Amino acid sequence: xxxxxxxxxxxxxxxxxxxxxxxxxxxxxxxxxxxxxxxxxxxxxxxxxxxxxxxxxxxxxxxxxxxxxxxxxxxxxxxxxxxxxxxxxxxxxxxxxxxxxxxxxxxxxxxxxxxxxxxxxxxxxxxxxxxxxxxxxxxxxxxxxxxxxxxxxxxxxxxxxxxxxxxxxxxxxxxxxxxxxxxxxxxxxxxxxxxxxxxxxxxxxxxxxxxxxxxxxxxxxxxxxxxxxxxxxxxxxxxxxxxxxxxxxxxxxxxxxxxxxxxxxxxxxxxxxxxxxxxxxxxxxxxxxxxxxxxxxxxxxxxxxxxxxxxxxxxxxxxxxxxxxxxxxxxxxxxxxxxxxxxxxxxxxxxxxxxxxxxxxxxxxxxxxxxxxxxxxxxxxxxxxxxxxxxxxxxxxxxxxxxxxxxxxxxxxxxxxxxxxxxxxxxxxxxxxxxxxxxxxxxxxxxxxxxxxxxxxxxxxxxxxxxxxxxxxxxxxxxxxxxxxxxxxxxxxxxxxxxxxxxxxxxxxxxxxxxxxxxxxxxxxxxxxxxxxxxxxxxxxxxxxxxxxxxxxxxxxxxxxxxxxxxxxxxxxxxxxxxxxxxxxxxxxxxxxxxxxxxxxxxxxxxxxxxxxxxxxxxxxxxxxxxxxxxxxxxxxxxxxxxxxxxxxxxxxxxxxxxxxxxxxxxxxxxxxxxxxxxxx
Numbered sequence: 001x002x003x004x005x006x007x008x009x010x011x012x013x014x015x016x017x018x019x020x021x022x023x024x025x026x027x028x029x030x031x032x033x034x035x036x037x038x039x040x041x042x043x044x045x046x047x048x049x050x051x052x053x054x055x056x057x058x059x060x061x062x063x064x065x066x067x068x069x070x071x072x073x074x075x076x077x078x079x080x081x082x083x084x085x086x087x088x089x090x091x092x093x094x095x096x097x098x099x100x101x102x103x104x105x106x107x108x109x110x111x112x113x114x115x116x117x118x119x120x121x122x123x124x125x126x127x128x129x130x131x132x133x134x135x136x137x138x139x140x141x142x143x144x145x146x147x148x149x150x151x152x153x154x155x156x157x158x159x160x161x162x163x164x165x166x167x168x169x170x171x172x173x174x175x176x177x178x179x180x181x182x183x184x185x186x187x188x189x190x191x192x193x194x195x196x197x198x199x200x201x202x203x204x205x206x207x208x209x210x211x212x213x214x215x216x217x218x219x220x221x222x223x224x225x226x227x228x229x230x231x232x233x234x235x236x237x238x239x240x241x242x243x244x245x246x247x248x249x250x251x252x253x254x255x256x257x258x259x260x261x262x263x264x265x266x267x268x269x270x271x272x273x274x275x276x277x278x279x280x281x282x283x284x285x286x287x288x289x290x291x292x293x294x295x296x297x298x299x300x301x302x303x304x305x306x307x308x309x310x311x312x313x314x315x316x317x318x319x320x321x322x323x324x325x326x327x328x329x330x331x332x333x334x335x336x337x338x339x340x341x342x343x344x345x346x347x348x349x350x351x352x353x354x355x356x357x358x359x360x361x362x363x364x365x366x367x368x369x370x371x372x373x374x375x376x377x378x379x380x381x382x383x384x385x386x387x388x389x390x391x392x393x394x395x396x397x398x399x400x401x402x403x404x405x406x407x408x409x410x411x412x413x414x415x416x417x418x419x420x421x422x423x424x425x426x427x428x429x430x431x432x433x434x435x436x437x438x439x440x441x442x443x444x445x446x447x448x449x450x451x452x453x454x455x456x457x458x459x460x461x462x463x464x465x466x467x468x469x470x471x472x473x474x475x476x477x478x479x480x481x482x483x484x485x486x487x488x489x490x491x492x493x494x495x496x497x498x499x500x501x502x503x504x505x506x507x508x509x510x511x512x513x514x515x516x517x518x519x520x521x522x523x524x525x526x527x528x529x530x531x532x533x534x535x536x537x538x539x540x541x542x543x544x545x546x547x548x549x550x551x552x553x554x555x556x557x558x559x560x561x562x563x564x565x566x567x568x569x570x571x572x573x574x575x576x577x578x579x580x581x582x583x584x585x586x587x588x589x590x591x592x593x594x595x596x597x598x599x600x601x602x603x604x605x606x607x608x609x610x611x612x613x614x615x616x617x618x619x620x621x622x623x624x625x626x627x628x629x630x631x632x633x634x635x636x637x638x639x640x641x642x643x644x645x646x647x648x649x650x651x652x653x654x655x656x657x658x659x660x661x662x663x664x665x666x667x668x669x670x671x672x673x674x675x676x677x678x679x680x681x
Contacts, residue, residue, distance in 0.1 A: 055226050059247060060223055062246065081206045090198060094122070096193075104187075132161045133167065144156060167195065280301075287652070296448070304347075323365070325426075331347060345373055352369040375395050376396055396433065400429065473516035475521030476509050476521055480505060483614050488501055493660050504606065505610055507562055536578075564604075571601040572596060572600075601646075605653045632666050
């Protein structure tokens with residue numbers, strides 16, 4: 001029995017595949033943390049199921065994020081800003097004062113009075129600049145600040161500094177105290193002209209002081225000594241125990257870094273990675289042999305896994321809370337678009353297990369991602385439709401949020417403890433997942449793969465190849481359209497990729513372009529070209545349309561997923577008419593291989609459906625005035641014959657799905673022949 005894929009056993013192919021997996025494994029090992037893993041898993045609100053835990057060594061209990069945030073806010077509230085004095089402003093103001101004073105007081109008659117007013121104005125300026133003048137619109141409401149002058153900082157009351165409002169009120173007061181009300185107008189005009197701010201906020205110095213104060217903040221709130229009880233077996237884990245266990249986890253990683261060799265840690269990670277990649281390779285070899293045999297497709301899957309893992313590790317190093325924003329479901333969506341849903345879910349589960357090694361609360365993460373992955377796979381296959389993509393992403397985000405709220409209720413026992421920031425990150429996750437469409441387009445160009453978007457373009461019957469088929473083999477073109485309708489309907493019923501089936505059906509017989517007149521659907525007269533040929537010669541021409549179709553498809557660069565339908569639509573069946581004709585002449589010396597299609601057999605649900613629809617549609621042309629019972633018997637006989645020849649053994653189609661496909665084909669043929677049930681008189 002032929003297999004659907006002939007594996008390339010050349011040393012070169014095996015070496016490339018091995019190097020590819022090795023390279024990806026090394027990249028993942030490099031991305032993984034090099035510290036050991038804490039052996040206990042725990043969640044708030046759950047019971048401690050391990051033996052009673054005592055402190056294995058002295059360690060500090062770290063403050064929680066909320067405690068640290070509260071203390072940081074208190075430090076910022078208490079911090080005095082730094083204002084710096086510009087000493088050059090005072091000198092410039094007094095110089096301007098000496099120059100402008102005669103202009104504003106020129107009406108004075110006697111020199112002594114003039115000198116007295118000048119000295120009184122100077123005294124007021126001295127007082128003003130001894131305190132300092134703020135610029136307009138400076139912040140108010142501060143109690144005290146640091147005033148820096150000549151690199152010396154002193155604490156002063158903020159209200160001691162003058163601003164435009166207090167400055168002229170002070171000037172009016174001083175003029176009244178010195179009995180200078182008569183000169184109020186020229187003094188105010190003069191001071192308005194020359195007074196300039198000499199005190200300004202030193203933002204850099206203030207920010208540096210804040211940074212130093214925050215750095216000096218202790219992150220430790222308590223100390224656990226070696227041998228002290230941490231938590232007893234069966235005890236409920238509350239917020240206090242969470243803080244102690246988190247601190248122990250952190251201290252444990254530091255101790256591992258100090259006392260254990262990286263070699264053992266890397267070895268442990270290496271073993272786990274080898275196990276997971278072995279599972280992936282075994283799955284591909286057993287259920288997706290074509291992907292396993294194609295290093296480009298295998299590399300594409302591994303590349304996407306590494307891409308997601310790299311993004312995750314970068315965000316974890318930055319802030320572990322951002323893990324909720326990583327669009328993990330992009331991976332199954334991409335794999336599903338280029339291959340199938342089963343492979344998409346399998347790779348998603350493996351990716352989730354890999355990332356579970358390096359994040360806290362791995363159980364919660366793995367549960368969320370596997371549930372979301374299942375929802376992703378069960379959503380519509382037609383991602384090329386924008387509405388369907390939005391609907392799928394909406395379902396994913398809804399599942400994320402509902403599951404997260406459920407975990408919060410379990411751990412905190414209150415709906416008011418739900419972290420709104422995490423909900424926001426999950427919504428961001430959904431927005432990032434929408435980028436799957438441009439990513440699919442980019443990957444198509446980079447890796448030469450085909451998605452449903454490209455398949456949709458191939459359904460255009462005005463494409464050059466299909467127009468050539470319609471012109472040179474119109475009967476075959478009509479047959480292809482009929483088969484496409486039949487197979488697509490059956491695919492919709494059993495949940496297969498209906499778009500892929502339709503495209504495969506449209507192109508499955510393009511090889512008949514080479515010799516269209518040798519196929520009955522294109523013959524217009526009573527005479528057939530086969531009348532002058534031997535059965536062996538006729539069979540050779542008929543069988544050749546498969547290889548001719550493959551060659552033509554490769555020439556016009558049709559995707560491999562479409563070429564698969566050309567290769568498999570006859571499987572390893574025989575050209576029955578010419579085989580029987582040859583048996584009439586020489587049954588004993590007959591070589592049956594000359595009348596057998598080269599295969600391979602169908603190796604997916606979609607290719608199996610095409611084989612059924614193609615055989616049923618072609619044979620239905622021989623029916624003359626059929627009734628419903630004849631069509632039912634006719635379809636059952638053809639598909640049963642294919643099953644007896646084990647044509648569907650290499651595909652993953654089930655018996656129940658075959659029965660469903662039969663019912664669809666029968667119903668569609670009844671509609672084509674416009675048959676109705678005969679009612680009794």
